[in-house]
Structure formats: C-alpha cells, structure tokens
Amino acid sequence: IAGQVTTVDGAPVAGAAIEVLHIPSGTRTVITTDASGRYSTRGLRVGGPFAVRVIAEGMAEETASDVFLRLDEITNVNLALRPSTTLEAVTVVATTSNDVFAPDNMGATTTITRQAIDAFPSIKRSLEDYVRFDPRVVQVDKERGGISGGGQNNRYNNIRIDGVPTNDQFGLNDSGVPALNQPISIDWIQEFNIGITNYDVTQKDFVGVNINAVSKSGGNEFEGGIYGLYRNSDMVGDNPSDFKGFDDEWTAGGYVGGPIIQDRLYFFAGYEQFERSAPGASTCLQGQSCSNPVNVSQAELDQIRTIAAGYGLDDIGGQSATADNTDEKWFVKLDWNLNEDHRAAFRYNKTDGSILRLNTSTTTLQLDSNYYEDNISFENYALLLYSNWSDSFSSEANVSYAEYRSLPSAFAEFPQVSITVRPGASVLFGKERSRQANELAVDTWTAYFAGDWFLGDHTIRLGVDYEKNDVFNLFLQDTISSYTFPSITGFQNGTWSNYRLNIPGGGDINSVAANFDYSTPGVFLQDTWSITSQLTLMYGFRLDQTNLGERPVFNAGAQTAFGYDNTDLPDGQNTVQPRVGFNYAFESDRLTQLRGGFGLFQGSAPGVWISNSYSNPGGLATAYNVNNGTGVSFDPNNPLIPSTSNPAQLVNFLDPDFQQPTVWKANLAFEHQLPWWD
Numbered sequence: 001i002a003g004q005v006t007t008v009d010g011a012p013v014a015g016a017a018i019e020v021l022h023i024p025s026g027t028r029t030v031i032t033t034d035a036s037g038r039y040s041t042r043g044l045r046v047g048g049p050f051a052v053r054v055i056a057e058g059m060a061e062e063t064a065s066d067v068f069l070r071l072d073e074i075t076n077v078n079l080a081l082r083p084s085t086t087l088e089a090v091t092v093v094a095t096t097s098n099d100v101f102a103p104d105n106m107g108a109t110t111t112i113t114r115q116a117i118d119a120f121p122s123i124k125r126s127l128e129d130y131v132r133f134d135p136r137v138v139q140v141d142k143e144r145g146g147i148s149g150g151g152q153n154n155r156y157n158n159i160r161i162d163g164v165p166t167n168d169q170f171g172l173n174d175s176g177v178p179a180l181n182q183p184i185s186i187d188w189i190q191e192f193n194i195g196i197t198n199y200d201v202t203q204k205d206f207v208g209v210n211i212n213a214v215s216k217s218g219g220n221e222f223e224g225g226i227y228g229l230y231r232n233s234d235m236v237g238d239n240p241s242d243f244k245g246f247d248d249e250w251t252a253g254g255y256v257g258g259p260i261i262q263d264r265l266y267f268f269a270g271y272e273q274f275e276r277s278a279p280g281a282s283t284c285l286q287g288q289s290c291s292n293p294v295n296v297s298q299a300e301l302d303q304i305r306t307i308a309a310g311y312g313l314d315d316i317g318g319q320s321a322t323a324d325n326t327d328e329k330w331f332v333k334l335d336w337n338l339n340e341d342h343r344a345a346f347r348y349n350k351t352d353g354s355i356l357r358l359n360t361s362t363t364t365l366q367l368d369s370n371y372y373e374d375n376i377s378f379e380n381y382a383l384l385l386y387s388n389w390s391d392s393f394s395s396e397a398n399v400s401y402a403e404y405r406s407l408p409s410a411f412a413e414f415p416q417v418s419i420t421v422r423p424g425a426s427v428l429f430g431k432e433r434s435r436q437a438n439e440l441a442v443d444t445w446t447a448y449f450a451g452d453w454f455l456g457d458h459t460i461r462l463g464v465d466y467e468k469n470d471v472f473n474l475f476l477q478d479t480i481s482s483y484t485f486p487s488i489t490g491f492q493n494g495t496w497s498n499y500r501l502n503i504p505g506g507g508d509i510n511s512v513a514a515n516f517d518y519s520t521p522g523v524f525l526q527d528t529w530s531i532t533s534q535l536t537l538m539y540g541f542r543l544d545q546t547n548l549g550e551r552p553v554f555n556a557g558a559q560t561a562f563g564y565d566n567t568d569l570p571d572g573q574n575t576v577q578p579r580v581g582f583n584y585a586f587e588s589d590r591l592t593q594l595r596g597g598f599g600l601f602q603g604s605a606p607g608v609w610i611s612n613s614y615s616n617p618g619g620l621a622t623a624y625n626v627n628n629g630t631g632v633s634f635d636p637n638n639p640l641i642p643s644t645s646n647p648a649q650l651v652n653f654l655d656p657d658f659q660q661p662t663v664w665k666a667n668l669a670f671e672h673q674l675p676w677w678d
Contacts, residue, residue: 001041001044001050001067001069001074001075002038002040002074003005003038003076003077003079004078005033005037005054005056005078006079007082007083007161010624011058011253011263012033012038012407013033013054013056013081014033014034014036015032016032016033016054016059017032017054017055017056018030018032019055020050020051021050021052021053021273022045022048023048023050024048024219024220024221025045025219025220025337026220027044027263028221028340032391033391036456036457038454040074040452040459041275041388043387043395044069044208045217046066046190047191048066049065049066050067051064051065052064052077052079054079054081056081059081059083059084060083062079062081064077066298070111070113071111071212071213072109072193072239073102073105074103074104074113076102077146088225089468100671101671101673102583103536103583103585104528104538104583106199106582106583106595107195107196107198107581107597108667108669109193109194109195110193110194111191111193111194112130112131112133112191112192112193113191117652124145124181125187126181126295127177127182127186127213128145134196134209136150136196136209137149137194137196137209140154140174145174145176145177145181146174146210147175147176147209147369148208149194149208149210150208150209150665151208152207153661155171155176155331155606156206156207156208156603156661157206158204158206158211158603159211160211160212161183161184161214161347162213162215163450164400164446164460165400165446166183166402167205169444169469170440170606170611171605171606171609172440178353178376178378178402178404179327179353180327180353181325181351182351183351183378183380183640185331187255188215188255188268189213189215189216190214190215192211193211193212194209195665196210197597197599199579199580199597199598200335200526201524201525201540201541201577203466203601205520205604206601207601207662207663208603213394215268215331215333216257216333217257217266217268217331217335218257218267218268218335219257219259219266220260221258221259222257222258223256223258224256227252227253227254228252228253229250229251230249230251231250233246233248244282244291245251245278246277246278246279246411247278247279249274249275249277250274250467251273251274253270253273253329254271254661255269255271255290255331262430263337265335265336267335268333269331269333270330270331270606271328271329271330272328273327273328274327274328275324275325275326275327275563277322277324278322278323278324278325279322280319280320280356281319281323281358282360282362283319283364283366285297285301285400286298292363295422295425296365296367296421296425296426300421304491306493307491311634313430313636316369316370316430317367317411317412317429317605318368319365319366319368320440322356323356324355325353325356326353327352329351330349330350330390331347331621332348333345333346334346341389342385342386343386343387344385346383348379349380351377351378353375353377354375355374356372357371357373358371358426363429364418364469366429367427367428368411369411369431370412370430370432371410371432372408372411372435372579373409374408375406376382376406376463377404377405379402380400380401381401381403383398383400384396384398390453392455393452393454394451394452394454397448397449397450398446398448401445403442403443403444404440407439408438410432410436413431413480414438414480415430415480416429416431416432416483416513417491417623418482418484420486421488430659431636433478433662434477436476436479436480437474437475437476437479438441438474438476439472439473439474439513440472442470442471443469444468445467446466446467447467448464448465449464450462450524454507457529457530457531458529458530459527460525460526460529461525461526461527462525463520466519466521466522467520469519471515471516471517471607472513473513473514473515473608474509474510475514475615476509476512476615477502478500478502479502479503481500482499483496483498493630494631494632495630496629496630497628498626498627498628499626499627499640500624500625500643501623501639501640501641501642502621502650504621505620505622514611514615515614516546516549516614518549519547520547520548521545522545524541525540525542526539526579527539527540534587536584537580538579538580538581539581542576542577543575544574544602545577546571546660547572547574548570548571551567552567552569552617553619555617555649557618558618562653564656565653565656566613566617566618567617568654568658569613569656570610570654573660575660575662576600577662580597581596581597581598587674589674590672590673593671594668594669594670595669596667598665599664600663601662601664602660603660603661603662605658605661612652613653613654615650616650617651617652618649618651621650622649624642624647625651629642
C-alpha cells in the first residue's frame with residue numbers, strides 16, 4: 001500500500017501516523033508520512049479487507065476501509081484530511097484496488113483473484129487451466145499440461161509460490177512443474193499473477209510466462225472446507241463410447257485454517273488425494289476388440305511364449321495392467337506476526353504421484369512386462385520474512401529447500417525383446433530399454449533478499465537472489481541389453497537383426513551418472529520515480545550469472561576427432577538485463593492511461609541439456625550397437641558380449657556458442673474506461 005496524505009486543499013500532511021490493519025488476522029503496521037505527505041509499506045498479505053487509518057495533529061481522523069490488495073501490485077490509497085474543528089467524526093471511505101488503471105501497471109500481466117478461481121470451471125483443477133485468462137498464454141499439450149507464453153518454449157516459464165521458485169529444474173516435465181499433476185492444490189492458492197512482460201527487476205528466470213502464486217493463510221477465525229470431485233468416461237463428449245482416455249477419476253481433499261495465538265500466530269493446512277483409473281494399451285491381438293488391433297494372432301503369441309519359456313522366461317506378461325494415475329498432496333503453512341514491523345511465514349508442501357507409462361505405437365503389441373511406472377515426488381520447505389525497518393525502508397527475504405525425485409519402476413528384470421511378426425506388426429516385452437538404469441534426484445536451494453528505500457517521489461529497490469541445484473542423473477539405456485528379432489523363427493534360433501548393450505566402466509552403474517551442481521546468483525537495482533501525480537517511470541537492471549561446479553571429464557581423443565571440447569559449458573556466463581517501464585494517466589472525465597515498457601529477460605535452459613555432458617564424456621561406458629548376429633543371453637547379470645564388433649564411446653558436446661535463452665520484450669497499451677463500465 002502506498003499513497004499521499006493531504007489536506008482538503010491539497011497541501012501535504014507531514015508526520016501523520018498511518019495504521020494499516022488486516023481485518024481477518026488483526027495484523028497491524030504503523031508508519032509515518034514524509035515531508036511530502038507520502039507513505040509506503042510492503043510485505044502485506046494478499047487480499048483483505050484492510051483498513052487504512054490516518055491520524056494527524058489538528059486534523060480529523062480518517063479511515064479508508066474495505067481495501068483489497070492484489071499480488072505483485074501497489075494499491076494506492078490517498079487520503080484528504082479536514083481540520084478537527086470542522087469535523088470531529090471519523091470519515092470512512094470505501095476503496096478497492098484497480099489493477100488496470102494504476103501507476104505501477106506497465107507491462108503485460110493478468111491477476112487471477114480467489115473470486116475468479118472459484119467462479120471459473122476447471123476440469124483438471126490446474127494452473128494451466130486458469131492461465132488461459134491471459135490470451136497470450138496457450139496450452140500446447142492438454143494431456144501433459146504444457147503451456148506457452150508469448151510463443152516461447154513451454155520449458156522457458158517460471159512458476160513461483162509465495163515468491164519461491166517451484167519448477168522442474170531438470171526440464172523433463174512438459175508442464176514445467178516438479179510433479180505429475182500440480183505441486184499444490186488450486187484450493188490452497190489465494191491468488192496468482194500471470195506475467196508476460198513484468199519489468200520489475202525482481203522478476204527472473206523466464207522468457208515465456210512468469211506465474212507467481214501466493215498460498216492461503218490462516219486468520220483469527222477458524223475456517224475450512226472439504227471437497228470432492230468425480231467424473232467418468234460417460235461424462236465426456238457427445239459420444240462417450242468413443243472416449244478411451246480414462247474410465248473414471250476422483251479427487252477428495254480438505255483444508256482448515258485459524259489462529260494458534262489470536263492476532264499473532266496462525267496456521268493453514270490441507271490434504272488432497274487424486275486417483276484415475278484408465279485403460280491399458282490401445283492395442284490387442286487380431287480378432288479382439290480394441291482401438292488398434294495388431295496383426296498378430298493368439299497362436300503366434302502363444303508360440304512366442306513357448307520359445308521364451310525355453311530361454312527361461314516363464315512370464316513375459318500380458319495386457320491386463322491399467323494406466324492408473326495416483327497423487328497425494330500435503331500442505332502446512334504458519335504465519336507469525338513477530339511485532340508490528342516484522343512478519344514471518346513458514347511453508348511445507350509435498351506431492352507424491354505415480355502413473356503407468358505405455359508404448360503408444362499402434363503397430364506394436366506391448367506386453368505389460370515392458371511397461372514401467374513413473375514415480376515422482378516433490379518436497380519443499382520455505383521460510384519468508386517481511387520487515388519494515390523504518391518509515392522509509394522495508395525488506396523481503398526468503399530461503400527455501402526442495403527435493404525432487406523421479407524413480408521409475410519396471411515390471412521385468414530381463415532384456416527388452418522386440419519381435420517383428422510381419423511387416424507392420426511386432427511384439428514387445430522385457431524391461432523397457434530406457435528404464436534399465438534410470439534415477440533422477442535434484443536438490444534445490446534458493447535465497448532472496450530485496451530492500452525498498454522510500455525517498456518521497458522515488459522508491460529504490462535493490463537486492464540479491466541465488467539458486468543452486470545439486471543433480472544426480474543416472475540414465476543409461478540397454479544396461480542389461482535389448483534385442484530386435486526379424487521374425488518368430490529368428491527369435492527361436494537366436495538370430496537377431498539388432499543388439500544393443502551399454503556396459504558401465506568398472507561395472508559400477510553409478511559411475512555413469514551425471515553428478516554435478518549449477519547455480520545462478522543475481523543482483524538487481526531499480527528506481528520507481530513518481531515524476532508527477534500522473535506520470536510514473538520505472539527503470540533498472542538485473543545481472544545474472546551461470547556457474548557450474550566441476551567440469552566433465554575431458555576427452556582429448558574426441559576433441560581431436562571432432563574439433564570440439566566436451567567440457568565447454570556456459571560456466572561464468574553473465575547476462576545484464578536492462579528494463580524500463582512507464583505509466584501516464586491522462587486528465588479526463590473517465591479513467592485513461594498510456595503505459596508500456598522495454599527490457600531484456602533471461603530464462604534457464606533445461607538442466608538435462610547440461611547433464612548430458614557429464615553423463616557422456618566418453619570412456620564411462622562401452623556401447624555396443626550391432627546388426628545381424630546370433631547368440632542370446634537373457635541373464636541380466638551376464639549379458640551377451642558381441643565378439644565381432646568394436647565397442648563405441650558415448651560423447652556429448654555442447655555448442656561453444658551456447659547461451660542461456662534471452663528475449664527482448666516490449667509492449668505499449670492505451671486504455672480508456674468505457675461509459676458503461678462500472
């Protein structure tokens with residue numbers, strides 16, 4: 001909240017006491033106006049209602065009530081005082097935040113309030129449903145939740161909850177979030193902001209869209225809710241029998257918030273569970289009923305089973321498994337009013353989900369021994385502190401720690417086998433070749449500090465932020481081998497058309513894992529200048545640096561052969577991002593403004609791009625990819641070693657000119673309040 005206190009004649013009132021009271025929690029902040037009658041206080045709760053009361057010597061007390069605050073926006077509350085001899089009673093003025101006609105509205109942003117969230121129907125109950133309120137954001141993958149902002153890659157977005165980054169840092173999830181579904185329930189979010197071009201220098205790590213959400217908090221009254229949702233395939237489309245996406249799904253959850261100590265300490269907690277039952281593979285045997293029958297008969301499949309049993313593979317699987325999806329979420333938040341000048345919050349949230357992954361080929365009969373289950377968990381701890389150190393200086397600080405784990409589980413422990421029964425029809429079973437050695441763990445630390453120095457017409461913002469990711473990525477295909485046979489006869493005779501095997505150096509599977517860390521420190525400085533009561537100018541810059549820990553193992557032979565250094569990485573890369581924005585309010589009977597800005601934004605490349613240089617420097621694994629040979633071994637501990645092939649090394653190079661993604665953005669808008677707009 002910011003504003004100016006004047007007399008009814010327009011003269012500034014210096015030294016007036018401003019009391020800002022959050023009615024639901026009793027949180028109180030007291031500040032004093034400066035020589036020009038201006039005041040500013042930050043770090044307040046989103047929503048409201050607030051009451052802003054002003055007391056000045058010789059003047060009648062006045063209060064602005066029903067003030068509601070928006071996320072990432074400054075609500076201006078200007079008050080005009082009358083002499084106490086003229087009016088002794090308190091004047092109550094109702095006011096609400098106008099997120100369109102406001103001095104700090106410069107870029108292309110959209111705010112989604114709790115009222116809008118409650119009113120908008122959402123089937124998936126996910127952020128990507130609600131971000132469509134902004135027409136510059138589109139869904140690029142409805143099933144996996146991918147969104148694109150301003151035409152950018154769906155992995156170039158940034159999602160923050162309570163000011164803390166909440167992203168898939170490794171970059172494998174299309175949705176950009178570190179969860180199968182959502183990291184927290186939409187019922188636990190108070191409000192969120194969608195920014196395509198927010199020129200505030202604290203906004204970082206995106207060239208697409210920046211989604212900044214704030215979670216709910218408890219107050220002086222106990223409040224809560226329980227909810228449940230259910231739908232099945234009969235509820236989808238005009239012809240439900242044609243829909244094969246899922247059989248049924250349900251969500252159940254609840255939340256409660258309230259005081260631990262009145263006016264001082266509050267809690268908010270929630271739990272949610274989701275389950276979806278979905279059909280398995282869309283393929284089936286010839287003559288059976290399914291979406292995509294494969295030209296393989298029951299007799300041919302039985303023949304394959306008999307041959308497999310002769311190799312000691314008694315169970316190669318069937319097609320009975322269903323592609324179910326389960327997900328659980330937990331959430332706890334504590335808010336603590338340390339005193340009138342300092343407020344702290346602690347948040348813990350966790351999500352744990354799993355889903356069965358299938359081969360999507362319509363010409364392959366995939367048996368469930370080749371299925372695998374994706375198991376993804378995310379756990380986050382965040383501590384936040386909001387402080388008013390004086391009437392002219394306030395700060396916001398937070399630290400967080402997050403653990404992301406992706407640990408797929410397979411349904412077999414013998415090599416993958418693909419058999420071509422006839423052209424355009426094959427059978428697939430055995431441990432899926434890309435899950436034979438696959439684990440991902442990412443630990444993320446973040447820190448942030450921003451100070452706002454209020455100097456009359458100027459507000460100086462300066463600060464630092466930091467993010468560090470510790471990555472362990474084990475991904476090596478074909479560690480127990482995979483076979484492709486040209487026919488059932490070839491399978492029977494042990495004559496294959498392709499054989500693949502990767503052997504880790506020294507036999508230690510962890511030796512081929514990418515185990516590294518990378519960090520991004522940043523600094524920023526900004527001035528918001530209220531040049532006149534109508535014109536506001538914001539200008540500043542931020543500097544981000546990309547740092548990597550130890551380099552990958554250098555491969556001199558690969559450099560000689562290909563002319564590239566496999567240790568070339570964007571270590572120490574600096575990016576200066578200047579930004580400027582303005583807002584001009586015209587003097588007119590109806591609200592009219594011109595606003596815009598221009599600036600540079602840097603995002604983060606998916607961590608997997610860098611990880612490959614650590615996983616594949618050459619020499620860590622021996623790779624065989626052989627065509628046309630004989631002999632088989634289905635023992636996972638004793639794979640076939642081809643004797644007629646020279647093994648290869650796996651070497652990854654990153655372009656020497658590779659840089660983190662950066663985009664120059666600009667916008668210009670003219671807005672006028674229409675006569676029928678209430």
